[in-house]
Amino acid sequence: MNLDPQIPDGPIADKWDNHRFSSKLVNPANKRKYRIIVVGSGLAGGAAAATLGELGYQVDCFCYQDTPRRAHSIAAQGGINAAKNYQNDGDSIHRLFYDTVKGGDFRSREANVYRLAQNSTNIIDQCVAQGVPFAREYGGLLANRSFGGAQVSRTFYARGQTGQQLLLGAYSALSRQIASGQVQMHTRHEMLDLVKVDGHAKGIITRNLVTGSTDAWTADAVLICTGGYGNVYYLSTNAAGCNVTATYRAHRRGAGFANPCFTQIHPTCIPVAGDHQSKLTLMSESLRNDGRVWVPLDGKNCDKNPNDIAEELRDYFLERKYPSFGNLAPRDISSRSAKEACDESRGVGPGGRGVYLDFADSISRLGESAIRERYGNLFQMYERITGENAYKRPMRIYPAIHYTMGGLWVDYNLQSSVPGCFVLGEANFSDHGANRLGASALMQGLSDGYFVIPYTVGNYLASTGAGTISPDGPEVKEVLESVKERTSQLLSISGKKSARSYHKELGQIMWEYAGMARNATGLQKAIGEIQDLRDHFQKNLLVPGTGDRLNVELERAGRVRDFIDFGELLCRDALERNESCGGHFREEYQTKEGEATRDDENFAHAAVWEYKGEGKTPVRHKEELQYENVKLAVRSYK
Amino acid sequence: MKLTLKIWRQTGPTENGSFESHVLDDVSEDSSFLEMLDQLNEQLLKQGNEPIAFDHDCREGICGTCSLTINGYAHGPENSTTTCQLHMRKFNDGETVTIEPFRAKAFPVVRDLIVDRSAFDRIIQSGGFISVRTGSAPDGNSIPISKVDADKAMDAAACIGCGACVASCKNASAMLFTSAKAAHLNLLPQGQAEKDARVLNMVSTMDDSGFGNCRNYGECSAACPKDISLDYIAKLNRDHAKAKIKEIFS
Known part of the structure; x- marks a missing residue:
């Protein structure tokens, strides 16, 4: 598995500038020859689809909700960080960068985080121009508050509904592109697989949740912006529909899954x-x-x-x-x-x-x-x-x-280990390490969507050339058939137990053994119990009705099936990470006072899992993380 | 508690629907309304029946996906509440509860309690945005906006696009939704350049989508889970009249 992070040369403050300059460009007249698929319409996906459409690419955007405005980014309450230093209280890009790396307990990639801090200021400008009604002071300037233990006031907010207002901004930009015909919006569609041709991502398979139709869509690049996997625990603060299927299906097609055990409570x-x-x-x-x-x-x-x-x-x-x-x-x-x-x-x-x-x-x-x-x-x-x-x-x-820091592995360009498959927002792993700071999730989604992907996807497309493959090609057909086969298999079990009851059981196992505190014995037990649960599911699942129309139980069954496999992967990752850091607390690795003990010597890396096939043990790879600009230190809150 | 549920079932937009009655035992008063429906669906599955399809997602009152008319009220009888935030302790043991989809010509039924609200998206696509290129924005503090205006814009922007206003209006008018969306942008300096075109286009799309006319009954605002004010409808009427007059004399 190629895990070269593609970090540009030069001092950290110049990396992104240098990279943008050295990236290849797609000629404006050629952009319309390229098709890009965007899966998900939250802050990352909505912003990306709008911006790429605006640049002139032909974009197909998919979401499972009835409208792109309902993606779960909408639920974020607190705010969005930006290193504007409007308060003159000592903030700077470097400080936001430092706080994010330290808050992430030194398990994120420095170069990505620095770029995030750089982009943070542009995000606020962009959102204000779109009409996002941020809180203001009486003089008419933007208000800030301090949030999540930060020592500076750098959080911008719109009452208790910052997520909704930022999403409505991205949605309005997206709506403008839909009206102009640059973006085709496909609501109530769920991605069920990734199509690869000659090793490159060239399309996806979706199920139309209303008609039940399973279809193939092809493009020159695929962007996965489908959020986190918190619902593997059944009970979480995530929306009921949030699921791991898109990212897990991409993982099965070769995209490495990084640090699944990093979950935030x-x-x-x-x-x-x-x-x-x-x-x-x-x-x-x-x-x-x-x-x-x-x-x-x-x-x-x-x-x-x-x-x-x-x-x-x-x-x-x-x-x-x-x-x-x-x-x-x-x-x-x-x-x-x-x-x-x-x-x-x-x-x-x-x-x-x-x-x-x-x-x-x-x-x-x-x-x-x-x-x-x-x-x-x-x-x-x-x-x-x-x-x-x-x-x-x-x-x-x-x-x-509440949030999951792990996700599909991406390089500096947000490209997964499958060329042409890019991953944005909570769905990727790169920026928050082992723990996310408050008001940083919205920032990352919008940074990836508005300001990173337009450059990096352009660079990829310019080097591969336009040429969307036909949806009738053999590689596409094969994946399409396997998806249909899987759907009919779920419908044919005809057992007695609902998908929800399996999901609940999985959640109980996960919360008990892979929740706030974990230990090796418990995790081993959890892996065994999840495997038993999978066997039981395969024999006793009940999905009523048929696949050729709206069938909520069928949707749920497919998602729960992926959650079961993914839950096992999460436990394996937690078992192999013999340290406590951020959201991952292993009871064996703590001080006498009960504080987390991080092991930088052996675990200052991202663990990246490679799928090896149904029933086979996945393989753990490493991306070593280099800390050249922030000194590794112990978090102490005594 | 024990409830009798009269629920609308309909297999598709062109089929005829009808009410179906179910008795549900052991409903916890701590359940949300949607959790009560989850429980009913598990019971239906056990009985070998198909569960009831209904829309829902965040279950915390912000995404605007849930959409039931309960005992004749959009999102149920509680004020300022979405269906997902309505809890069963507001109902009585032994009560019969009637559950229907949001009913409006512009919101065709997809299945059971799920309706198609894409007309709202089309209204936004026709003008509910400020045309700004990514990366071309001036500094966020370059245009001061008075706190009063910013707060008014925020009050309008709080609309979650659920459609309760349409479902509760006897004319199925979408004026509260459209006016809130237009006012959010029209109240801000950034929104001025496109203000006239925005109101003309959004209102015309609204009319074309099959929503009825506004007669100022005010049911919409009463049913609105986010308490969007009728003042925005007045503002939309004013802005629309001004834009029309300008159009005539230009």
Whole structure:
């Protein structure tokens, strides 16, 4: 597997400039001869499709939703980082770069991250010009806030719905290209396979989710922008439809999958209420600015009304363990501490998986109206979901899977190990290392889509020449037939269990053994259990109806089948990474105080998995990560 | 709790649909409305029936995918709430709940409770954007925008494009949606250059898509999960009149 990262020469600040200059260009008159497929219409895919259409390429864009405006980027609340330094508080491109590499626990690629920080400023300009209604100060200039523990105020935001507003910006640009005929939009289409001809990505197979028709689409390049795989845990903050199928299918066709074990857990989500639960809801982390996290000292008091538990019988465990950061300790550390408290049978609420986030002190200090002003919408959302009034009774929170840093391996050009197949946004692995900082996901999606891919895909196309292959060619037909075969196989099992029930079982295995804390014994057990689950699935799955029309259960079955295989890969990756770093915490590798122990000597690399065939063990390759501009250091939040 | 569900079933846009009744036991009051439907679908599967098709995605009230008319109300009887954020504790044990798709001529039924809202996309494609080339933007702070205007634009931009306004209007008018989308851009200095063409084109696409006329009943705003104000409809009418007059005299 060729894992040359293609990092340009020169000092880090000049790499992207040098690379843009040395990249080949496609003559404006020739651009219309090239077809590009974009899968996904979120920030990465929507921005890429709009920009490539605007440049003159012929673009086909696909999404599973009924309109491109609904991609899950829409749900991001907090904001988007940019090194504008409008606040004059010491920010710079280099500082954003440094914070991102350090926050990623030194498992991201320096050159990519630097470029991300460089592009961050252009993103804000672009979005403002599109009409994104960012928050403003009274003087009319853009407002900023500090977010996710950053020491500078570099986060731009649009109330609590920054993701929606940025996505609507990209969607409006995309709509303009659809109207002009440069982009053909295919909604309610799901990518089910990647087509390769002579080793290069030349097309995809989709299923039309309304008519059931399975079709081949060919092009000169394929861009996969299909987001993360958090739903492998069944319960996550991801949208119900988010899935790993597009990236996993590309992986099966030769695209290396990097660091699947790097998953992020968000500490402030509403806990699971019961077996009916289909998703978890995130509440902004900003709540921790005014809330104090605690559990009863003694597990016997867990069922008591929290307001009746005396102060001395409470354990404010974050304040106790991390006196300088207290309730604002980073996401991974706060999450693990909550889990530990619940593992000691001191958790609260249904199933004992929850901790209190208590605003009583802030309310008595600042008054209820001040708290209402800051968090009114969150308290309202909490009440809607739980039926509890958090002004009167502490909130209950618990960590949940939120974002996945791993993804398809890409080089500096965002090209996967399959030439011609590019991967953008959360679907790739490159920028966030082992842990993503708050307000950086939106930045990466838009940087990849607006500002990176137009150059790098042009360079690829200029060197391969136009010549979209016919959808009737033998290589295409073969993949098309295999997809149809797979669909009819799912329909023919005729067992008794629904795809959702398998998904739930998979989620339980993943959360138990590959969740917030992992160990070798558990991971081995998980791999065995997942293999058993797969066997059971193959024999007992029930998909009603037929494949030639809208069939939600069939869609789900295909996705769950890929989640099962992918879950096994994630566990293997977690098992092989014998260190704790970022979102990956291995219980065997921690200090006496319970802090993560990173192993830079043996694991300062991206682990890239190569698919070897059905039922065969995948092979682990490495891309060594070089740190020339940021000194490797231990993250400490004591 | 135990519920009787009267649910609309329809196999395709041209077939006739009808109500089907199901009894569902053991519904947790902590379930969301969609989780209750998940539970019903699992029950239907066990009974050898086909599950009910309905649209949903983020399940946190922001993507605008879910789209049910519940007991006659778009997104159910709660104010400022999408179907996915509606919880079963708002219903009573033993209650009969009627569930229909969003009904409008411009939103044909795809299957069961799923409707085709692509007419909204066509309205946006006809002018709901600011034409700006990627990479050609001036510095974000080069045009100061008063906080008041920015906030008003943001209020309009909060529309999630779910279509509850259309489903709740007896004329199935899309004025609240179109006006919010136009106002978001028309209120900002960046949106001025294309303002007139924008309103003329968006309104004309809206009319061509089969939406009815606005009679200022205000049901749309009452049903809107994001509380989009009727003021934007007034603004669209004003902007449209101005653009028309300019068109006549130009």
